[in-house]
Amino acid sequence: MFFNSYSFALFFPVVFVLYWFLTNRKLATQNFLLLVASYFFYACWDYRFLFLLIFSTLLDYFTGLKMYRAENKNSKKFWFWLSVGINLGFLGVFKYYNFFEKSLADALAQAGIHTDFYTLKIILPVGISFYTFHGLSYVIDIYKDRIKPVTNFIEYSVFVSFFPLLVAGPIERATHLLPQIQKPRVFEYNKAVDGLKQVLWGLFKKMVIADNCAAYANIIFNDSASYSGSTHLMGVLFFTFQIYCDFSGYSDIALGIARILGFELLKNFSYPYFSRDIAEFWRRWHISLSSWFRDYLYIPLGGSRGGRAKNIRNLFIIFIVSGFWHGANWTFLIWGALNALYFLPLLLLDRNRTNLDVVAQGRVLPTLPELMNMLTTFCLTAFAWIFFRSESVASAFSYIKILFSRTLFSMPQILPNRLLLFLVGFIIIEWMGREENYALASFGNNWPRPVRWGFRLALVFCIYFWSGSSQQFIYFQF
Amino acid sequence: MKRFLINIAAFCFLVAVTLASFYWLYIHFTLPREKNTVYVWGDSQMYQDLDLQYLNKNSPHQFRSAALSGAGIYDFVVFSRLVPENSNVVIQISHTVVLRRKTVDRNYSAVNFDALAQLKKNNYSITELVEVMKNNVVPHKIFDSKNNLFPVADTICLAQPLSLFQTVYAERPSYFSDKENLYLEGINMLLKKKCKIIALTFPKYPLLNEIEQKSPFYNDLLAFDAHIGGLFKNKDSIIIKAQGNIFYDLTHFNARGAQQLTTEIVTHLKFDNSPTIINVKPASENTPTN
Numbered sequence: 174m175f176f177n178s179y180s181f182a183l184f185f186p187v188v189f190v191l192y193w194f195l196t197n198r199k200l201a202t203q204n205f206l207l208l209v210a211s212y213f214f215y216a217c218w219d220y221r222f223l224f225l226l227i228f229s230t231l232l233d234y235f236t237g238l239k240m241y242r243a244e245n246k247n248s249k250k251f252w253f254w255l256s257v258g259i260n261l262g263f264l265g266v267f268k269y270y271n272f273f274e275k276s277l278a279d280a281l282a283q284a285g286i287h288t289d290f291y292t293l294k295i296i297l298p299v300g301i302s303f304y305t306f307h308g309l310s311y312v313i314d315i316y317k318d319r320i321k322p323v324t325n326f327i328e329y330s331v332f333v334s335f336f337p338l339l340v341a342g343p344i345e346r347a348t349h350l351l352p353q354i355q356k357p358r359v360f361e362y363n364k365a366v367d368g369l370k371q372v373l374w375g376l377f378k379k380m381v382i383a384d385n386c387a388a389y390a391n392i393i394f395n396d397s398a399s400y401s402g403s404t405h406l407m408g409v410l411f412f413t414f415q416i417y418c419d420f421s422g423y424s425d426i427a428l429g430i431a432r433i434l435g436f437e438l439l440k441n442f443s444y445p446y447f448s449r450d451i452a453e454f455w456r457r458w459h460i461s462l463s464s465w466f467r468d469y470l471y472i473p474l475g476g477s478r479g480g481r482a483k484n485i486r487n488l489f490i491i492f493i494v495s496g497f498w499h500g501a502n503w504t505f506l507i508w509g510a511l512n513a514l515y516f517l518p519l520l521l522l523d524r525n526r527t528n529l530d531v532v533a534q535g536r537v538l539p540t541l542p543e544l545m546n547m548l549t550t551f552c553l554t555a556f557a558w559i560f561f562r563s564e565s566v567a568s569a570f571s572y573i574k575i576l577f578s579r580t581l582f583s584m585p586q587i588l589p590n591r592l593l594l595f596l597v598g599f600i601i602i603e604w605m606g607r608e609e610n611y612a613l614a615s616f617g618n619n620w621p622r623p624v625r626w627g628f629r630l631a632l633v634f635c636i637y638f639w640s641g642s643s644q645q646f647i648y649f650q651f
Numbered sequence: 652m653k654r655f656l657i658n659i660a661a662f663c664f665l666v667a668v669t670l671a672s673f674y675w676l677y678i679h680f681t682l683p684r685e686k687n688t689v690y691v692w693g694d695s696q697m698y699q700d701l702d703l704q705y706l707n708k709n710s711p712h713q714f715r716s717a718a719l720s721g722a723g724i725y726d727f728v729v730f731s732r733l734v735p736e737n738s739n740v741v742i743q744i745s746h747t748v749v750l751r752r753k754t755v756d757r758n759y760s761a762v763n764f765d766a767l768a769q770l771k772k773n774n775y776s777i778t779e780l781v782e783v784m785k786n787n788v789v790p791h792k793i794f795d796s797k798n799n800l801f802p803v804a805d806t807i808c809l810a811q812p813l814s815l816f817q818t819v820y821a822e823r824p825s826y827f828s829d830k831e832n833l834y835l836e837g838i839n840m841l842l843k844k845k846c847k848i849i850a851l852t853f854p855k856y857p858l859l860n861e862i863e864q865k866s867p868f869y870n871d872l873l874a875f876d877a878h879i880g881g882l883f884k885n886k887d888s889i890i891i892k893a894q895g896n897i898f899y900d901l902t903h904f905n906a907r908g909a910q911q912l913t914t915e916i917v918t919h920l921k922f923d924n925s926p927t928i929i930n931v932k933p934a935s936e937n938t939p940t941n
Binding site: 179193360362365366369626629630633634637638639 | 652654655658659662665666669670781785788789
């Protein structure tokens with residue numbers, strides 16, 4: 174069940190009515206409804222994997238309690254590693270088995286040894302990376318004595334499987350979401366309207382920008398040998414906007430839906446393409462994952478302490494692990510390593526925390542240096558996306574080879590005017606709203622109601638008439 | 652909460668009203684209204700087998716076609732509702748339209764709520780109606796004067812594999828009677844509007860004829876022809892004679908066949924108050940042997 178599907182358009186109003194009208198008097202009933210709705214939502218993908226989700230939830234719930242009640246350190250450590258081991262074991266088997274098996278077979282074949290491994294052809298359960306990370310953060314926080322375990326199983330299950338964030342995040346923290354689950358929610362008009370606006374903007378990003386960009390990016394990337402360098406440039410541009418609008422669009426919808434239900438989820442994107450350097454980009458892109466890696470990997474590894482060599486090692490570890498989290502393919506590892514390389518000069522020059530504010534804050538336009546920095550960061554990021562999008566490392570390099578050939582200066586073979594116009598409009602709205610939570614948060618709030626509604630109606634019509642052919646959300650595969 | 656629900660309802664109402672107005676305006680602005688207009692409807696056979704540009708140059712009429720590949724019965728229902736009274740109409744009588752899966756009915760005819768209600772009366776489920784609506788969300792220019800003929804070659808192209816038709820003709824579709832009914836209702840609506848109708852039946856490649864004749868529901872297809880044919884008082888036929896292969900694939904003429912048919916048809920197009928059905932056949936020398 175996609176957020177942009179007819180089935181979800183039926184599912185959510187039903188949940189809304191039951192949630193605010195039928196179960197709102199008792200928190201336990203309301204939470205139980207959320208759990209049933211979330212499990213139903215997940216089962217619509219594949220009911221078999223629901224058992225995996227329930228098992229993972231039970232595991233973390235009980236190990237959390239066991240750790241808390243452990244009488245000595247060793248016992249606590251045992252339960253902690255049991256949970257981490259099983260969680261990562263599941264992730265490893267479901268997500269990485271095929272990759273390791275193929276890589277090993279390829280490596281042995283290079284050495285002249287032909288193997289015939291038993292192929293499991295494991296299917297990746299939707300959202301496994303996301304709910305595993307939810308569970309891990311909970312277990313780690315209990316182990317580190319940052320939080321106490323939840324004693325109510327329903328509340329914990331809602332934390333792991335809350336349907337807006339179940340299949341593609343944001344990756345929530347127990348410290349942030351659990352208290353909201355544990356206290357009664359009150360319907361607030363302004364929040365609900367804000368949530369709806371964010372859903373609308375998310376749908377526009379996903380269905381109009383991302384899906385239309387995807388159509389062209391797929392044509393170019395799937396048959397790259399037939400196109401000129403300039404068309405390759407368009408392909409990268411389209412994919413750059415596709416991945417951003419696809420994922421941030423999904424996050425906007427998730428955040429908006431949660432807000433309608435009275436929850437505030439972690440912000441996942443903050444206008445990353447307006448970043449002035451790579452460090453800023455990573456503070457603004459997939460924030461919930463970056464901060465997860467920072468808190469549960471980078472800092473335990475020593476973070477920025479312990480000398481330059483250790484700093485650099487930690488930097489590469491976190492980026493490569495992040496790449497690997499995205500998928501079991503060498504292309505993702507290279508993408509991660511490339512970003513670490515981009516980051517390295519900033520780290521060495523201690524300039525990785527210079528751009529902490531919003532670009533051109535309080536001004537309409539950026540200064541020339543700001544503009545140049547934004548363009549440079551955008552180009553570096555877009556270049557790295559080539560590896561992310563390509564099927565293999567070889568096809569990424571052949572794409573780059575054509576991109577930088579002499580045909581780069583020819584007229585692109587694919588130049589969709591309407592989509593380019595949409596992109597320009599989209600960038601302008603994002604720029605105008607860059608100081609807000611999401612671009613439409615205060616956009617047009619001062620306009621008279623007919624104009625305001627007219628604008629929202631126009632967005633609905635754009636979605637209705639110009640949405641591209643439906644594509645699965647990219648981040649579902651992670 | 653009350654305020655929220657009222658605003659949501661008001662916004663949804665606004666969306667619905669705007670959409671309905673849009674479709675109404677769209678249909679009324681795109682409908683050709685010249686007196687000598689001939690409204691054409693059919694599926695890919697009508698689209699590929701008639702040269703509209705030639706017809707527009709060589710006859711006193713202006714042909715505006717709603718024919719497109721993959722057209723379904725929904726499109727015919729919309730067509731029969733859109734065509735103004737007393738118009739000249741050319742339609743195709745096609746088995747494929749009746750056999751084609753309900754959910755594949757499409758011609759970008761825009762969402763027409765009356766036509767959808769007519770489908771509902773003929774046993775379309777809500778899911779099927781939603782699917783039809785989805786296919787028609789973005790309207791296409793319905794009445795067009797362009798077409799695109801298939802290239803001439805000595806052999807036919809097997810882009811539509813025989814196996815596909817073997818599957819189609821293997822079992823009588825459950826919706827066969829519903830679609831037949833909609834076809835009849837559409838023609839009756841045109842007759843009620845006092846339209847002067849000419850219906851065309853296009854030939855198939857002999858291999859496909861054979862499959863059809865061996866089909867377990869061949870008698871139903873013959874009955875369908877008889878029911879439809881019963882609405883047309885005049886019967887006529889056109890024999891296509893040409894040098895060389897006239898078929899592009901199993902169901903369509905190539906440009907040679909299409910041009911030959913178009914030249915012939917000019918003399919057969921007499922729009923009068925008695926509806927006419929014209930059976931198009933290839934001459935025996937143009938009928939390939941299997």
